[in-house]
Amino acid sequence: MGDIDDVDINPRIPDDVMIPSSDNPIASIVTAIYSSITDNMKDPIFFTPKNSIVDLINEYMLSLIDDEEKVYLSYDSPENDNADPAHGLCNGTRLIVTKMRQFIIEGKIILGSNIGDVFIPRLSLTPSDVRIPFKFQRRQFPIIVSFAMTINKS
Template identity: 35%
Template structure:
């Protein structure tokens, strides 16, 4: 999907200029000759000047008047925050969650070692205790504790049903929170506006940095 769909010429020009600026940074064409380090001027219109609470300022900039618009699907389709680290993602998620009205619902995963890991060898149950497994934060898996409210956004981390556009990266808005199922509305992709249900499922991380295989349900 092109980002310029529905934009006027002024907005398209701004997007194009910003994209060109990013390309020049990536190609090392800004800041003059350098040996791997350079000073780059950041345009004022994308610069966060609040040194006391930069994340709060970013949230307020991207999601202005969120309480008045959290039930408006179009409002969230046009906005997103990208973060470089999972820790930053978690902080942004927590602070956005606090802005939504209603009660929090907490979901905890059940983590276990894959039996195939130790077919011939015994393993130390203390080394791989449930607390240790629960503490693992792995790319492609939700954290052990997931806290949600009605109205918040979630993103799929796996392909569930490609035919119905439930794929990795699909953004959804929570409509209701049950004990074992979450009702959501699709807000990106080809089936925008459709309702569906997300059930509990068992996932095994594919990241090779982890020294063992475990399952998170």
Template identity: 35%
Template sequence: MRLLSAASSDEASRLKEFSSWVASIGDEVVGGPNDGEVTIDLPSDIGDPLRTSVSKIYPSYMNHEELSNCLHDRTILAPTLEVVDEVNQFMMSLDQSQGRVYWSSDSISNSDLTSNGLAEIHSAEFLNKLKCSGTPNHELLLKVGTPVMLLRNIDHSNGLCNGTRLIITRLSDYVLEGQVLGGHKVLIPRMSLIPSDPRLPFKFQRRQFPLVVSYAMTINKSQGQSLSHVGLFLRKSVVSHGQLYAAISRVTSREGMKILVFGDEYDNRSEATINVVYEEVFQNL
């Protein structure tokens, strides 16, 4: 449904072939029948080195104005938060301009302060190292021109909702100025956030700007979007049912998809990856 209409018969044939390949990923046809994980080969024209992929996804990433215009339709996807952070750090390293680091203030939340002496067991240094989905990191490096994503609903009337993407336009001590993509400038304050990660046996509070650098985002965060250019960075294989299909079905043309897969070693590129599909999901459909 997301594939662009073809301008010629040759293009229509290529789109039909790509559409069939995307559907076969979701239906677990590629790689043979298997209830769970199966290794699949990737088309040779889709694989690309990271720096080359970045330049194709963000051809003008050093021009802040042009980057703002293209962020609507472009992104880099990864299966886990750790890999997303890795790609974002790589992108930040390409920008040699002066940046600023903002550190959070972390503490055990008031509801858990009196239970089992958690404040004494879990030091501030320990809490600083925790990374949770939907929560900004303790250390937040930002530069003017950095694309970021909001992690909390702040002001619905001004379009400041969870998932809104902005470009940082000014760095200050207590507030950040950013421009909503294709829209107006807004001010972002620090907020006290309590992560809702069920894996944590306690609750802690992090006071930080509710932002995350968004050159890259997780596959799950991208669901529902239609994008002209998608770079899929598989430093680690997909980890859940239909995750690979969700990633490759974001793009509107085969030419807009670039995939980078690594083996066990970081410099060991691969032309195959894991697809995870469970047959029970399709029962009674």
């Protein structure tokens, strides 16, 4: 049971665990977490899951990368076959992209039982929404860029 003045408690947080306040809090978070990103871009241990503001962090991180942007378009077609998540390419697989080609992405799986080189083709995805009155497939690369993720995806 607490005392009557519990509302007025101001705990002391050590300075070494605080991120300094600034006009750009996302930049402050990224600098504190990824202070040497360019030196560690290929080190799988360097990138670790963080918190619920991952979209803002990812947007800021992408703005720091001065490289050619690639857009991969999907296309829809009639349903004819199913995707097979062989070799560990399934939801939640963590990998580092090593080469982006027109029809395939090369990468290295960094965690789990399938660690090593992998080729990622476009996969056929079929919506399961029963409200759609017809079946179709979308072929696209099944990846998302992520420098941070929620604890549910870690």
